[in-house]
Amino acid sequence: MRQGFDNGRYIELQAEHIRQRIGQFGGKLYLEFGGKLFDDNHASRVLPGFEPDSKFRMLKSIADEVEVIIAINANHIEKNKARGDLGITYDEDVLRLVDLFSSNGFAVAAVVITQYAGQPAADVFRHRLEELGITAKLHYPIEGYPHDVDLIVSPEGYGKNEFVETTRPLVVVTAPGPGSGKLATCLSQLYHEHLRGVEAGYAKFETFPVWNLPLSHPVNIAYEAATADLDDANIIDPFHLEAYGKTAVNYNRDVEAFPVVRALMKKILGESPYQSPTDMGVNMVGFAITDDEACSDASRMEIVRRYFAGREQVRRTGMGDEQVDRLKRIMTKAGVDSDYSPARAAACAREQETGAPAGAMVMPDGSVVTGKTSDRLGCASSLLMNALKAVSGVDLEVEVISDDAIEPISRLKTHFLGSSNPRLHTDETLMALSITSAESEVAARVLSGLEQLRGCDAFFSVIISPTDEEVMRRLGINVCCEPKYERHTLYHR
Incomplete structure (x- = not known):
């Protein structure tokens, strides 16, 4: 197949960039890891040459520097929330992730159960983890989160959360799925680290949208198709444009959340190290594209695929018409139709x-x-x-x-x-x-x-x-x- 992405170069660039970010914060970094770590098939489809486990391979290249925290929302445990792609519940996926990390030489520091408010199923899961020899920590709901910054960054906010002891320079915070509390876990850890006099920072690793590709690039439009069920969109990062006079692409939810995240980091660190949500990212995927047209063609095909998957879902379940309508609009934006x-x-x-x-x-x-x-x-x-x-x-x-x-x-x-x-x-x-x-x-x-x-x-x-x-x-x-x-x-x- 026609290749458009240099996987080896990506792994090398990404690992080096993360090391630089660790150095920026004095030797310790909490890295919020979004997206799929082991099986990123969307990335491999829109970036021909990208291996589905590339991000994992990249981490493995610096495994001696890495510790892992896995976050899971107590409410998701209580409701038996499941991963649609694997057909297993989030709590079972936590065990799967622990096995995958451990068997590949990574140190798993702990599982953090977020939003814990005495949920019986969360208690059962915590006991199960402890019986398996896995450290389990509890993080609690905070009234007024995320806007009451003074309460959040205080002994009555993050201060109540149980701290995870870590010893390595890079702490990867991952989760079974969205809404698990990765960001809150990172910032809570930062709060406790700075109370202990340890210099540490935070960064975010999301592959898409690709910040240094145009907003209208098919790779970025394909990401909108992949997240059509969320009704979100890629936008120009206004904070980045204002701070540097440069155009960068980001996700609307990250842009909307940035003022709060910046305020929290300023409260914890004394000043915010970032001027924009794009600054927080460490993604280097755009620098490993070797054939832009090959990636564009692959992305257009992915958009059409998502459209047919949406129509199939409607046929199977009778639900999802709004998603299909959105996918039609996305196809028009990308200049393709169902006969592509x-x-x-x-x-x-x-x-x-x-x-x-x-x-x-x-x-x-x-x-x-x-x-x-x-x-x-x-x-x-x-x-x-x-x-x-x-x-x-x-x-x-x-x-x-x-x-x-x-x-x-x-x-x-x-x-x-x-x-x-x-x-x-x-x-x-x-x-x-x-x-x-x-x-x-x-x-x-x-x-x-x-x-x-x-x-x-x-x-x-x-x-x-x-x-x-x-x-x-x-x-x-x-x-x-x-x-x-x-x-x-x-x-x-």
């Missing part, structure tokens, strides 16, 4: 030709391959096989998977597992292909093409099954679906 990907026209044409669901995929060389529903394979499986044949140089008409591999799987599904559909899903197709590859050089060759499909765009004329969508996601294939079902029924599984 050639895969859509190809998939719909193949469906019209065959009278059954079909799919199409844009190959790494720009060509388009299609797949149709057959007696043996669903349209997603058929497309996957044809795409694998295309990238491995095998004729599309060659039958690669033997009937001996397919028939037992179909019979198991229909005779023993209660399915009325004998066609193989993508996971079952890959299993059958793997079995066949043990005795077939052609099948082994086709199977070896999987990595080449990473980053390709696929479009289906119907909403495909959750199983097929998940397999495509794991393979790194980007999926869009026409917002309609194959069958005209009320219940779809």
